[in-house]
Amino acid sequence: xxxxxxxxxxxxxxxxxxxxxxxxxxxxxxxxxxxxxxxxxxxxxxxxxxxxxxxxxxxxxxxxxxxxxxxxxxxxxxxxxxxxxxxxxxxxxxxxxxxxxxxxxxxxxxxxxxxxxxxxxxxxxxxxxxxxxxxxxxxxxxxxxxxxxxxxxxxxxxxxxxxxxxxxxxxxxxxxxxx
Amino acid sequence: xxxxxxxxxxxxxxxxxxxxxxxxxxxxxxxxxxxxxxxxxxxxxxxxxxxxxxxxxxxxxxxxxxxxxxxxxxxxxxxxxxxxxxxxxxxxxxxxxxxxxxxxxxxxxxxxxxxxxxxxxxxxxxxxxxxxxxxxxxxxxxxxxxxxxxxxxxxxxxxx
Numbered sequence: 568x569x570x571x572x573x574x575x576x577x578x579x580x581x582x583x584x585x586x587x588x589x590x591x592x593x594x595x596x597x598x599x600x601x602x603x604x605x606x607x608x609x610x611x612x613x614x615x616x617x618x619x620x621x622x623x624x625x626x627x628x629x630x631x632x633x634x635x636x637x638x639x640x641x642x643x644x645x646x647x648x649x650x651x652x653x654x655x656x657x658x659x660x661x662x663x664x665x666x667x668x669x670x671x672x673x674x675x676x677x678x679x680x681x682x683x684x685x686x687x688x689x690x691x692x693x694x695x696x697x698x699x700x701x702x703x704x705x706x707x708x709x710x711x712x713x714x715x716x717x718x719x720x721x722x723x724x725x726x727x728x729x730x731x732x733x734x735x736x737x738x739x740x741x742x743x744x745x746x
Numbered sequence: 747x748x749x750x751x752x753x754x755x756x757x758x759x760x761x762x763x764x765x766x767x768x769x770x771x772x773x774x775x776x777x778x779x780x781x782x783x784x785x786x787x788x789x790x791x792x793x794x795x796x797x798x799x800x801x802x803x804x805x806x807x808x809x810x811x812x813x814x815x816x817x818x819x820x821x822x823x824x825x826x827x828x829x830x831x832x833x834x835x836x837x838x839x840x841x842x843x844x845x846x847x848x849x850x851x852x853x854x855x856x857x858x859x860x861x862x863x864x865x866x867x868x869x870x871x872x873x874x875x876x877x878x879x880x881x882x883x884x885x886x887x888x889x890x891x892x893x894x895x896x897x898x899x900x901x902x903x904x905x906x
Contacts, residue, residue, distance in 0.1 A: 571765040572757060586749025593776075593906040618777060618904070620848045620858060649809045649871075651821025678875060681848040681858035701860055703873025705805040705821070710871060736854045740776065740906040742750055 587745040591615075594740075596733025598624065603733065605741045606723040608689075613746030615686040617724060619702075619739045623674035627706075628729040630674055632684060634696060634715045635723050638663050644713035650706070674728060679736070680704040689721040696721060748905075751779070756900035762787060762892040768901045769884040773851035775903030782843040782887055784897040790890015792843055792863065793826035796850075796882045800825050806874035813867055826888065827874040829863035841865030850882040857882060 589612075594603045601623075608615070621630060633642075645658030674680050682702025688694055696715040703709060726739055752775070755768055771778070782792065795804075804824050811817045822828075829843050843863040849855060856875055863870035876882075887899055 571767065572759075572763050573767045573769055586751070588749055588751045589747040590750040590905055618846075618848070618906075620855065622855065647809070647817075649807055649819030651807050651819055654809065654817050654819045679848070679855050679858050681846075681860060681873075683846065683860070701862070701871065703807060703860060704858065705807055705873065705875045708807045708809060708819070708871065708873040710809070736852075738776070738849060738852075738906070 589743050589745075591741045591743050593738065596621070596735055596737030598735045599732050601628070601728035601730065601732045602725060603727070603739045604723055604725040608722055608724065608741070609743070610690045610720060611745070612690065612743030613688065614744040615689045615721065615724065616742040616744060617684040617686070617726065617739060618682070618742065619726065619737070620679040620681045621674050621737045621739075622679050622734040623676055623728055623731045624734055625676060625731040628674055628731050630680070631727055631729070632698060632713070633725040633727065634686075634721050635717070635719065636725065637715070637717065641716045642713060643716070644711055646709055646711035649708040675704055675706060678704050686721060686724070692718050692720055694718060750905050752903045752905070754901045754903050756898065758898045759893055759895055762894060764892050765886055765888040766893070766899045767884060767886040771850075771883050771885065771901070772903075773881055774905075775851070776849065776906035777904040778847040778850050778882070778885065779902040779904060780845040780847070780885055780887065781900045781902070782845075782897075783840065784843075784889070784899070785840045785894040786889045786891050787894055788891035791828045792841065792890070793828050793888040794845055794859070794861070795826045795886045795888065796847070796857070796876055797878070797880065797884055798886065799876070799878065803877045804874055805877060806872050808873075809871040811869040827859055827861060827872065829861060829870045829872060839866045847882060847885070853879050853881055855879060
């Protein structure tokens with residue numbers, strides 16, 4: 568039989584049973600700050616995931632991610648960016664406060680940039696920390712990977728703009744994945 | 747803590763179908779994820795529409811990689827979020843599309859949809875925007891032709 572199928576029946580709202588993908592916290596932009604930090608992250612997970620929709624109050628600043636408040640030259644990243652007409656690839660080492668970990672597209676003032684950043688093995692103390700991101704709006708689409716040259720457990724995640732502030736419509740949610 | 751990703755609905759087709767729609771989606775969640783594991787009866791594009799909007803309201807930016815050619819990036823405005831352009835996922839070659847729909851129930855912003863589409867001939871990564879601030883209440887996935895028997899399409903809600 569050929570046709571269309573329609574479904575209207577769903578599970579009950581809210582979270583389900585205890586599981587392996589848990590919400591740690593959600594934070595919103597204030598309109599007056601270009602920085603959002605999740606601190607005192609519990610260590611009962613294997614990986615972390617940051618999901619966000621970000622809008623800037625001005626310009627098209629890039630967004631960075633910083634771990635444990637480290638502003639030293641301990642980050643490197645590489646990215647693949649599509650602009651709709653060209654594909655760019657670049658990277659940098661020894662990064663501090665520019666685009667520290669992963670390269671996140673310029674944040675438009677009216678159209679959200681949405682993204683997912685996965686912080687792998689965030690609590691393992693035998694390896695440096697790798698982050699991969701997929702993020703974009705309709706002006707830029709970015710795949711990136713970054714590394715924080717430090718083996719300590721991640722205890723805080725900071726998302727920040729190069730300039731300007733996150734609007735109050737900006738949303739950041741941090742999740743923990745068990746493993 | 748409860749699981750933050752909740753399976754809302756899933757279907758495995760027992761007969762071919764040209765589209766699958768999830769309607770009356772509750773506004774309880776923050777994000778939606780749609781996973782399409784499919785094959786189609788003829789070459790065509792897999793498309794996603796929301797709220798039954800068939801207008802020219804979907805802006806999208808993509809990377810596409812094809813066997814034997816270099817990666818390219820294009821920008822278009824179309825009547826749906828389109829993946830697997832110019833190639834198909836016919837019965838012998840299954841495809842997998844994963845859509846993340848952000849802040850779907852929030853009415854203070856247009857909706858961004860990130861999509862990764864894979865099959866043996868093509869890789870697509872897409873950032874799409876539905877140019878509307880309305881809450882999304884339905885999601886429709888369309889085959890360019892028909893989805894084959896055994897195609898599985900699932901909808902998940904992610905809490906925040």
